[in-house]
Amino acid sequence: MLEIYISYCLKNPISSIAVFITLLPITLILIKKAYIDPSFKLLLFYLIVKLIIDILMFQSAARHRNNIILFNLGIPINYAMLSGMFYFKFSSRVFKRGLIASMIGFLIFTLWDILNSNAEISDLHNHRAVLFAKTVEGVLIITLILLFFYEIIKSLKIPNLLTFPFFWVCSGLLLYYSSFIFIAPVLHYTATWNNLVDLGITETIPTIFEIVCAMFISVGIYHFSARDYAK
């Protein structure tokens, strides 16, 4: 049984690294006690949920089963937790209200997109990736990052961004979602069980940046100091 997974890891080393590298930021959050910050607590939950979904997808992929349903269900959960992080970071009330509205709106939109993209929802074997939701998630997360950057530039409260943990988290997410934003809608047509279209290196780019994102988040958490948190 273990051989199946090892063989899958050897066949898809980048995808496998992308799954297990999530353990690095999770460990760092626990060691550095970064969870005392509500944003990092949500980041910890996001990483744990992401790890669980990724492991389940990894297991399904290794056993040649369609795992797209997990990918689709992960979209609103990931968005809820990532945008929740920004809820604690934004100082503007307008941004906070808009964020809550976007969470509810996006959940409804994703459910509609899953149903719209799959005529027969009970057929998990031929389940297809959502057409718009992942791209919309990317656009929304990038918008939140831009708004956060706008706030930090305007407030001038952080003297050195390179030692500010959340800046690294934002940068990692920005790179990951930028790499995925154009590829996400194409997956609806290419990632099908019976008619798989190989996108080659293009398909690997988001996976590479998923690893980069985890590394950036780890660097950010490394700079987190529980002692100086209150300051």
Place this chain on the structure above:
Amino acid sequence: MQNSEELKWALLVASLAMLTMAFCLISFVMYYQKRRFEEEKRISDIEKTYNRLLLDTALNSEETERRRIAQDLHDDIGTMLSLTKLSLNQLGKIVGSTGNEKEDQIMKKSQSLVEETIIHVRRITRDLVPTTLERFGLIEAIEEFIHKLEEDNNLAITFQANTEDFPRQGQKLELTLYRIMQELVNNAIKHASCSQIDIRLEINDDVIGLKVIDNGVGFDPEKIKENNLAGLGLLGIESRLAIVDGTVQYEKPKMGGSCAYAQIPMVPVSDSKPEPLHPFRRERVNI
């Protein structure tokens, strides 16, 4: 098949373009934030320098005005009073020769009133411009100040300096220390209801320290700062110290009373001896 290849390339180019934009955005935010911080720091430095200059000018003007008033008192009113005294002396001789006792009494009273006025004018003039400070230095000026206070009040004031040979400092620094000492002692007399004041002057290679301790009712410096209760006196001390990069700390000793400790960094004094100042030379003072 060809379409699939084109799609791959289009996606690759679009993703790379998006990533380049993301990289540029992160770099821009870092660069812009750094620049804005530098700019803010520069503006804040300019503001600080400007405020310091303003304060310096205000204090210079105050000293110049004090000198002008002292000069006028000494040259005009002082001279007039001296002449009046001379005239009264002459008139006194004439009245004395007439033998009218009542007129003689009025004359003597007038003479003593004029003499008293002359003494008052001298005292006001000396208070306005600390000539002893300029001529003999800080220790002598403080001793003179204490002597005058002890005459007028029922107070025990002690003064200690950690060196007998206190070197002369820059004019601005000496005047600042003197004015601060004056303000702290006056505060102790006015508000602390104290019976004893201890003044200590300490000098070392880096700083000059001035400590004024009293045994009065004392005050909580933190409360005064929090509630913005610092009067013009305390603010004046801080303003004077800001110009010479000095600091002041207020403490509440356990045995009661209050203690103020002002520290001013030493400034190298030029070797050339300053020209001795005329007490009331009519010129702009550059302290």
